[in-house]
Amino acid sequence: MFNANLYAKEAGYDLLSLWRTPAFFLPAILFPVTFYIFFGIVFNFSSGSGQYMLVSYACFGMMGPAMFNYATAVASDRAHGWLTLKRVAPMPLSAYVAAKYFSSLVFALCIALILFVTGGVFAGVELYTWQWLTLLLVLLIGTLPFALIGLLLGLCLSDKGAPAVVNLVYLPMAFLSGLWVPIQFLPETVQYIAYGLPAYHYAQLAHAVIGTSQGHSIWLHLAALVGFTLLLTAIVRWRYQRLSH
């Protein structure tokens, strides 16, 4: 039985609870923006073009909150028994998961818009309107596997451990996928590692929009991301089942 109203309500309240914790959402939004201004604009040593750096840092900025929001919220809901309450309530658990994803998307949307405007104003980035729009869509939809990574971590870790572990996954993955320094400047070994990382495929899809990808087929990247999403969904389900017993 699908009750749309229920999903909308849960999503609305999740967003509201986020809105009431500015100490969480403000830094989470400002972090990627600061990072982009520092290393993508002011101290851009890799001579990547303005467009290139914006796309890379937008990927970096958007996958982070997707992971953080899920991991910290779910870990803390578990720790405080809130998740148990949700599970005994008649509301389908998928509403809970969907609501969190919706908040992550709103988060990501804010970050993307701030980064786009920053890039356009301060780094002289010029893209066609269809590129801006496609980029935004690709960036938003592509956060799904990262949200699932966050969900998985939230289901596995304590509320204290979650943020630390997310950082440990997030930052190395971003670097190895060429989001800080263009991937062609990294050693060949890194290239092979990158093939196994969702962030690499995510970034390549985004770069394909402005024609700066490494030239592999878009379908390959899509397949990789869908594969990761399915795999992670399966693991999350398995982990969730184990939690139940």
Place this chain on the structure above:
Amino acid sequence: MKKILLLIAVVSAVLAIVLSLPTPKPADVGSDNSFVVGPVNIFDGEKWRDEKFVVVHEGWITELSVQRPDLDLPYRETQGQVLIPGLIDAHVHVWGDALAQSLDFGVTTVIDMFGDPNFLQQHKAARAETQQAKHADIFGAGLLVTAPNGHGTQYGISVPTLSAPSAAPEAVAERLDSGSDFIKIVYTHADAVYQHAPSISYAELEATIKAAHQAQQVAVVHVADHASAVDAVKAGADGLVHSFFDRPASDELVQLMRSNGTFIIPTMALYEGMLRGELNETLLTAENIKLPASAQASLNQSFGNTQFPTHFYDNLLLTTERLYQAGVPILAGSDAPNPSTAHGWSLLVELEMLQRAGLPLEAVLHAATAAPAQAFALPHQGRIAEGMKADLLLLDADTTTNLRALFHPQAVWKNGFQL
């Protein structure tokens, strides 16, 4: 209802922001890159011309004339300055903003000697068009041909390597398929005295050049010492992309290059940085030029603290002089952005080096315009003639005697649009 209104408001706000983001200016159609310029002293890439006026139509040079032609086109009046073709840097490695940086120094075309094939592919269409562009045209080797773990494999671009002469035709075909405009091969003689990466064998070198020639393509060879240069020329290379300094060019090599018509891109600006490291600073001070931070950072990098014997520098100049005297085509190339070089700037440094090696002014200009255009069969670049792109530099009138004017161009046109 309230919620739906809120949703609509949010969506339209997002759309409004995205739609107001900066977009590239639409390419101008027609009028702006059509004009008549003159009277000017025209160096067409080969020689000084008698004509004093150039007609440009939609980015293409359509006519040179002695009298101002009576055409209904905007007239750019000049006072007898010098007009030369946009410069060509015959040895670079480009990515990121390099094509735009090059243009800032009047370099309107670059020849990439090894780089990401995708980058080359993305920029190929622009070469035959005259749309408004803020970047130089690029021709390129794409991936180079080298041995397993050889020079060229250390930069993080994965390069399929060559380990048997029989694999050469396939290696060449592979590169041409991925868009290479010519074939670049890395070769070092087995007895080379300096420390070097593994190299393909002489038989592999010969087979690769042969395969390139069978496919009607130019084959150029990276060498860094005299013995390797002799081998490369003997194997039939069309050109050498570096000079060498372990000894001056022998009579045998000079004769061989002359009879084979082999060209050379000495990249002396790069070697100067390695052997002495003085010229950048001297020229920056003398010409009072402030480079952008990224270019300056690239100039400040060094090859390490190895001390080279002082006669190496003299060998370098002597080789270029001997080859020039023998009639070997000399092409100007910088090898930017290697340590001590920067895109655009270092080509001007290379031209200074060519003068120091004794090339007359016209030969120096030729080396950075028509010579590379001929050597690499560039269809629309490097000459002021009918059917060429209007990539032009307007220089001070005293350029006829002093090349330093190149550091201060009065106007640069790319595809007929003045920058």
